[in-house]
Amino acid sequence: MDKKMALRIVIATALILVIGTVSWQVFITPNSKQLAISKVEAQEIAGERYDGEIVGTEELSEQFIITIQSDLGEYEIKISRATGEVESVEQIKANEQPKQLSEQEVEEIVLKNAPGEIKEMSKSTEDKVEYYDAVVKDADEKTMIVKVHSETGEVVEKTEQKPAQNTEENQQNNTSNNQTIAKNEVNTEKNSEKQEKKEPKEEQNKEQKKEQKQEQEQKQEQVKEQKQVEEEKVKNITEAEAIQIALNRVAGEVDDVDLESSNGQLYYFVEIETEDDLEAEIQIHAISGKIVSIEWDD
Incomplete structure (x- = not known):
């Protein structure tokens, strides 16, 4: 009877140990696993919070180390395996930023492509790219507009600016000269004929003054429009x-x-x-x- 009792005690003890082990695995281990995040989840957390491309993932016992490549360089993000929290963010490598040319360097480039005198220099932005816009007047009074890339120094555009009023002014000057010659010929005629021509002369003078006034107004309007274009070129973001x-x-x-x-x-x-x-x-x-x-x- 003593041996049977001892055997029963041994069997009961073994069953208790088995039940305890199974309970630990079923009730305790799964709960600890539920608290831990996976490698994919860690990468998703890093990708959602920080812009860039994930180029590496290192798994440690207590954390994931995610490496992200962005426009500014490489960043190392440490994420807790247990909670999924971001423990730290550190830049481990910085990208070299493009060098901006100075105004003096841009002026040298402009004058090599369009010799003369720089009358005006301004900056403009197109598709997030900055350019210098230079207005150059040469010895023949011709005006050139030169657009230069602010980083590479490339001349992307060079155009001649032609005054819109030059042709019209020359025509008006020729008309005025012809009128003056005709007036001088009329002055050689009799006094009675001179008297008759007074009224047409006054009308012509009035017409000339009216045309000159219209020209001045057109020029002022063009200057105003040019200023508005220049102001829009350097408008800051809000x-x-x-x-x-x-x-x-x-x-x-x-x-x-x-x-x-x-x-x-x-x-x-x-x-x-x-x-x-x-x-x-x-x-x-x-x-x-x-x-x-x-x-x-x-």
């Missing part, structure tokens, strides 16, 4: 547009927006706090809307 550009790059809540000048250029500095309590300062060009840099603070 603060709201700068905020939207920043939020498109980094999701979060905007803390502060400043407009500052640096090296003769205007930039917006937008501070954004993310859901992970990280703070990003995004520098945006105030004319082109291009993101220049992103700085992160814990």
